[in-house]
Amino acid sequence: MKQLLSGNEAIARGVYEAGVKVCSAYPGTPSTEILESLPQYRDDLYCEWAPNEKVALEVAYGACMAGVRSFCAMKHVGLNVAADPLFTAVYNGVAGGMVIVTADDPSMHSSQNEQDNRYYALHAKTALIEPSDSQECKDFIRTAYEISERFDLPVIFRTTTRVSHSKSLVTFGERTETEPPPYHRNIAKNVTMPATAYKNRARLDTKLKELAKYSNECPLQSVEMRGSGIGVITASIAYQYAREVFPEDTSFLKLGLTWPLPMDLIRDFAARVEKLYVVEELDGFMEREIRAAGIECIGKQLVSELYEQDPQRLREELFGESPAVKEVGVKPAGRPPALCPGCPHRGFFYCVSRRRDLVVTGDIGCYTLGAAPPFYALDTGVCMGGGLSVGAGMARGFAARGEKKKILGVVGDSTFFHSGMTGALEIAYNNCDMVPVILDNHITAMTGHQENPGSGYTLQGEIADAVRIEDVLRAMGFKKILIVDPLDLEAMDQTIDDAFASDERAAIICRRPCVMIRRIPREKAICEVDREKCIGCGKCRTVGCPAVMLRDKKSVIDPVQCIGCTVCAQVCPVKAITRKGL
Amino acid sequence: MQKKSVLIVGVGGQGTILTAKILVNGLIREGYDVKMSEVHGMSQRGGSVSTQVHFGEKVWSPVTGKGAADVLLAFEKMEAVRYANMLRPDGIAIINDFAMPSATIAAGLEEYPEGCVEAMQASFRTCVVDAAAIARDLGDSRCMNVVLFGAMTKVLELDEIDWEQVIRETVPPKTAERNCEAFRAGRDAV
Known part of the structure; x- marks a missing residue:
């Protein structure tokens, strides 16, 4: 069965197929629809909104300590809230597998910053997985649990707005459940205190070294050799952009496990091409590491670290080919988001x-x-x-x-x-x-x-x-x-x-409840302007309601948008606006 | 088949996402590779919204940047102007001859610009539809989006797909017939 799914919906499907039992999250764009897509599987798993991301991560962590596969999701800034348990969970490790989704928001479509959360994997010292489309969102989740259990680490799974919110075709699989390991108290591993943390720090170092070796043979990495001229190392949504922008005979090293980077694979790929590009959105996360290993590449000197990429922008930055654009000579007024009509x-x-x-x-x-x-x-x-x-x-x-x-x-x-x-x-x-x-x-x-x-x-x-x-x-x-x-x-x-x-x-x-909550019944009403009484002072338009407009120097209220909240009527100095039940 | 890109723009709440969904469902049924991209979150609150649909034998990117859309379907005429630079110079714009003042205009801080449709006509191949009037004549203003969708399928020459069947499968059952009617009216308007 093939279905068109957003990356978020595909992650939810992947969570179901991977046999996950406990899922927790706090909503945050662009991650929200992952948990919203999980209640359909509630016969097989538990899912919840936690009060915040730290609680969500701790719930998922506790569940995995109890031996079942667990999951949590948050937007990029949510991981700042959840960072405290993350850094120690990595030291202690898991019992059942655990995956943490961080959904980053390049260009800040719905966020207060565009932090690049790949650094959390480097900083907290764990594995980082990045899908580039919805099929990978689903498939990579299963591999993420295998990595989590094999290397005893909670794994970070990073999407961006375009991975989470774009839709592409996905082939489904079956749910498989793994037998949870028997539970027993393990203070040395699971109770963090100076003496245990000291030992776990060394254990983490060993785990990471093994993981770095594994990164070279991980099935999420793919080498696509097409020619020996140009080679591109890329990951996440940038792969899709690069495929559109580079010529047909370009070779690709497309990475799915992006921390630790597969340095042997990268060295080998670099040696097989004449000119090496590293194409990534936001920071030069991979490029910095590749350059530090003494490998020459072209990347952030051309491709901006600011804002979301797209194929046209990438082509312009890489090859100086700006897209042909027509200017129409009319300047549109701003249309910023506004509080809804009736908003409390x-x-x-x-x-x-x-x-x-x-x-x-x-x-x-x-x-x-x-x-x-x-x-x-x-x-x-x-x-x-x-x-x-x-x-x-x-x-x-x-x-x-x-x-x-x-x-x-x-x-x-x-x-x-x-x-x-x-x-x-x-x-x-x-x-x-x-x-x-x-x-x-x-x-x-x-x-x-x-x-x-x-x-x-x-x-x-x-x-x-x-x-x-x-x-x-x-x-x-x-x-x-x-x-x-x-x-x-x-x-x-x-x-x-x-x-x-x-x-x-x-x-x-x-x-007062939000007007958009469907289950709360609301008396149907609208406000109307008496055009005779209206003196055109514009006071009612200072309440910032999209339903109140100016027509022929007097106010009118759009009956389709208005819900009769009366804020405009309350500010009218001549009582020209009245509420009418429908 | 060469890849085609459609950019659907409008104001949050106008039904651009449902329109994109009908388009995509039809394209999948016809066997195209399809990718689409939406914007969620803050901009939904009465802000300017856009949805991109890309289809062909194989599609890589779910988004395109400036000067790359083959078709611009604008649910509101000022939004057509806002996104005009996303359209290829030889692309086609389908414009709803319909104005929705933004919050800044309603508050008297800015004016609704004159000549949006004319400016688009001067620069691009265009198809202007008074979808609001057509929907009103059909007795349901909410069908405006499907009227525009009908017009677009005609312009795109996507005639091999049984769109009315796709509409019936995509929209709520109660509104299926009305939406099919709106679809036909949209096609007739081109």
């Missing part, structure tokens, strides 16, 4: 954008769009959970320079559970002069609506006890918890004042 975040950010007395530290999620026009309502945005703890630091910084500022630290519900809770604890316990705001829309929205500990459902579709954010905050020491519907602008505004005026430690929860 709109009420909060509208109120914040009207005030000049606030410093607002933001976080990662749909609400990062609070920094976009027309709100411009964030001062910082760094990482998951940073909305609270960076705010705490700013409060200390302003206090140190003797300035009084009102600081709001903003996180979403999923982000709160991910790593915002520790920031909230910092604020409460260390008595920090700021107000945390949790924008609770009951879902992990930006990545496409995944469940989280506050949503009341699990990935496998079971009902769970939803965690109440106010209970968590109360337990941490917040005495005054103000819960508000952010789309009630007057109440929202008043709540911000009340929080800063409070003598007790205050926190705000803006509570």
Whole structure:
């Protein structure tokens, strides 16, 4: 059977076929669809959304210690969160096989940086596997488990946005399950402490040397000799680009296991061609190693380390052939992503954008769009959970320079559970002069609506006890918890004042579900502009709603997009906008 | 057969991904090697979106860069202009004569540019379809994407594929007949 699958869907299929039993992840573009594709196999495996990537990796690690094959997936920056257990898991090794997917995002389509996570394999000292299309995504997963078990290492499996999100044809195989080894306590191997780590460090060194030898004979490496003129060493999606760009008679050394590099194979290949290229996206990861071995090659002096590659760009950088392009002479207006019509975040950010007395530290999620026009309502945005703890630091910084500022630290519900809770604890316990705001829309929205500990459902579709954010905050020491519907602008505004005026430690929860959650019923309604009453002041267009537009100098509301949230009606000075049930 | 590249662009929520899916399902059934690429995540929220489909005997890259698409199918006319530099100089643009103001335009920070369709016509072979009006006449504005898809199959001369059967197998069963009607209307509009 051949099916068109995205790389992510193919990885999920590979996980199923490899007989994996336990899978855990935190959603993050471009990795999310891997776990979303796993519940279809839930009769044969367990899958879950973990509160964050560190927990996901630890769950997978624990499962593999119990002897079964396990899996976890995350976006590139997620591995930063999970780095702590990774580095020690590599020392201890596995029992059942373990694979960690890191999905990198060159060009930052949906990310805050474009870090090249191949360095994690080098840094943590483990095997790195890179597929170049969906078939390889599926097939390489099985080999990854074999390598993991043979060399006693958790293996890193790296994709990029184009590997994860492009679709190509995949031939399926059958699921095979391996017998888990018998479990027994092994303190020397599995309990890390100075004495055991000291010994495991040496054991890791031996494992890596064996792995480096194996890399030369690994079935994931393929030599395609077509001519002795030009040779290209490449891996991952760059292989597909290079195949389009280089002439037919070019020879390829296409690598699937890219750390440790197969240095004998590379030396041999280099000797068989006159001119050697190393083609890779982002950093010169392979090239640096190849050059260090004294092998001459052409690579990053021509091919930029910045941003995502494509065949046309690669051809231009390698051979100076720029593509013929026609300019049409009309400049399009920007179309940045915007908060959806009816989005609860709109009420909060509208109120914040009207005030000049606030410093607002933001976080990662749909609400990062609070920094976009027309709100411009964030001062910082760094990482998951940073909305609270960076705010705490700013409060200390302003206090140190003797300035009084009102600081709001903003996180979403999923982000709160991910790593915002520790920031909230910092604020409460260390008595920090700021107000945390949790924008609770009951879902992990930006990545496409995944469940989280506050949503009341699990990935496998079971009902769970939803965690109440106010209970968590109360337990941490917040005495005054103000819960508000952010789309009630007057109440929202008043709540911000009340929080800063409070003598007790205050926190705000803006509570309203995301409009895109299908299971939550919503009364069908729209808002309409009375063209007679409208004075064309444009106030309703300052709420940044894609449904509110200007036509013939007055406002109109697109009935297809509008869901009747009334934020525009609340700001209209002449009450020209009314809500109508459908 | 030589490889062909189709670039489908529009605004998040307009149904570009479903359109690409119908195209791809038909191409696979006909025995082509197919690769497609989508953008997920943040840009879906009302932002500019693009999907690429590449097909032929053997396809390597799931994406192409500037000046490489054979066909540009634009669901919105300002988006046609935005992606015009992705089209080969001798490529063809199928443009929906339909404007969707962006958030920056709605907020009064920018103006919707004049003359998008005319500028495309001056530079490329084009096929302009008022798919919004056609879909409205059929009684369902949501069919706009399949109207455009119908127009594209005619332009691409992909006539050997039983597209109506593919549509029935791809879209939700309840909407199958309406979508087939929209498909035929799109073909007739070219």
